[in-house]
Amino acid sequence: MTSVLLRAFSFTLVIVIGIVMRSSGLVSSNAGDAVKKFLIYITLPAAIITNFSAITDIGAEMVLIALLGIIANVIMIAAGALITRHRTRGEQALNMLCLPAFNIGAFCLPFVQSFLPALGSVTACMFDVGNSIMCTGGTYAFVAEYTSENRRGLNLKSFAKRLISSPPLVTYVVMFTLSVMGLQLPDAVLTLVNPMASANTFIAMLMLGLLFHLELKKEYIKEIIRLLGLRHIFAAVCALIFYFFLPFDLVIRQTLALLCFAPMSAVSPAYIGMCGGDEGLASCANSISILFSLVIITILLGIMGLN
Secondary structure, eight states, rough: HHHHHHHHHHHHHHHHHHHHHHHHHHHOHHHHHHHHHIIIIIIIHHHHHHHTTTSOOOOOHHHHHHHHHHHHHHHHHHHHHHTTTSSSSHHHHHHHSSSSSSIIIIIIHHHHHHOOOOOHHHHHHHHHHHHHHIIIIIHHHHHHHHHHHHHOOOOOHHHHHHHHHHHHHHHHHHHHHHHHOOOOHHHHHHHHHHHHHHHHHHHHHHHHHTTOOOOOOOOHHHHHHHHHHHHHHHHHHHHHHHHHHSSSOHHHHHHHHHTTOOOOOOTTHHHHHHHHHHHHHHHHHHHHHHHHHHHHHHHHHHHTOOO
């Protein structure tokens, strides 16, 4: 347990460093956006390539895991729509975009890389394939139309453009396709991307610190408690089902249980603002969800004996 706590604290320390650097003025207030680009365009795709290359046989269960990522999002979108059906469009957008979507690549993947075998990383990547389809554009495209005063249906062209403009999602799809076809990237390519993949954990945690936003207004507290409460009840139910009832390898079930407690997607606040919701409230809830996830995932790692 001491080993788990120490390694988890090392992640927390990098987040704290990012927070201190931003709040003290050592870096500009928009430094987090620059680091985010490094993550999205360089280190996360490199980590995905490295993780997939470590697995030579991807079975049909990986397709099911990607579907689970989509299903989990759809269930919470529906829940958000149901509980806000008589509320304002801004409140509908807040719930339908905050309740679903998991921050896998920037938060959970570093934990999985550090504590689980390569199969765990591939599992996280495959779950994030489905999750990314939703949180990088799919959910926003639906919610934007759902909360619009003039609903015209989904713009499929715009939806497709959002998906193919996501480097991590494109990398997921390419690497999964290669794996299914039994093709492996040359060792020279893996050697080139390995330093970038190794940097993903540090870059991801630093980005979270630089983007950390905690403006805890009195009027936010009740709504944040409700949002996080619903997310974590759903996460607990899913984690129990995934761990005890899915007929998969133990490593896969452990990984899925951890992923259930991922924080909110980093892009949700921006999408909420674009749909007329309270972006400040969403950013605050997002940052608090990171703190909750750090604690819960660390506890689960200890309970599972992963060190």
